[in-house]
Amino acid sequence: MITQKMKYALKALLALADEAEKGHPEPLTIEEIAKRSGTPKRFLEHILLEVRNAGVIASTRGRSGGYSLIKKPNEVSISELLRTIDGPIAPLPCLSRRAYQRCEDCTDEATCRIRKVFADVFWSYLLIIESLTLEDMLRSAEAQQQVIGETR
Amino acid sequence: MITQKMKYALKALLALADEAEKGHPEPLTIEEIAKRSGTPKRFLEHILLEVRNAGVIASTRGRSGGYSLIKKPNEVSISELLRTIDGPIAPLPCLSRRAYQRCEDCTDEATCRIRKVFADVFWSYLLIIESLTLEDMLRSAEAQQQVIGETR
DNA sequence: CGATAAGTCTACTGTCTTGATCGTGTATTA
């Protein structure tokens, strides 16, 4: 299960992408994004900070400030966002590339049957999810303009 | 990430399956399984209970009692075990068949872009993992006999 | 210059989940 936070992050990015598509270069305020995405404003602050630190969006301060998308939707990787918000996506710590951790009581990774089986599943899964981008969400069928109301 | 509990469950099943393969029909005691799988004994009790309630293993009480596998390894579904031990495997509650739950603030599932994208990923993922059985783990490469030492 | 509208940063707080442990049961059989 992906977390609530991840859903909020996606809704926020959808709101920003929808706005950018309309040719609007003006940033959206946290308040505005919160309204459109149905996210508690104070919680959204934290989420946007994380997404910004991941280099997907940029913020400007002061009057008429806000957030805007600084990548093209087809360059915003969903799996990267998942890692940023929810942490490693590997089923086992010993299968994670970026957050590798040896399983404490594991004597031999090479012969571990649990690792072996989940590795196979995981590689196939990665192949699918690594290719997903924000663009796939934008183009997904005849979705409404309204971001609010998307799966919470 | 799968939980520690799930890893323990898999190791316990591997121990039982290894034993069954040797033509041993005698049940293994919790104590024995705990030793072989490196699981805290008192914790393993609960895990085996759940696995038994799922119909994968059977228990006999009293002297010379213990647990034994009552399904053929190729009939023990890893995804079912995952659901039993770790809960739903769908990325969103609204995508789970057995544990379906409407997302609270979702006004229209049919047009939800988050749901749509994750649905596509999920179906592909299901295809892979639903076919996995305990047998795949048993036959996985040249694994050692010893269950202990498998990925924790 | 100062009021105001924005984002930033550090804490904190309930509630639930995870990973256990403990005590006390009940069933079986030598």
Add this chain to the structure above:
DNA sequence: TAATACACGATCAAGACAGTAGACTTATCG
């Protein structure tokens, strides 16, 4: 009937999850 095994509910500590709150910085408008 004592010993050996599983059964089951209660409890617990630590961490994750979802959110709140307060104080602070930055930019712009009048």
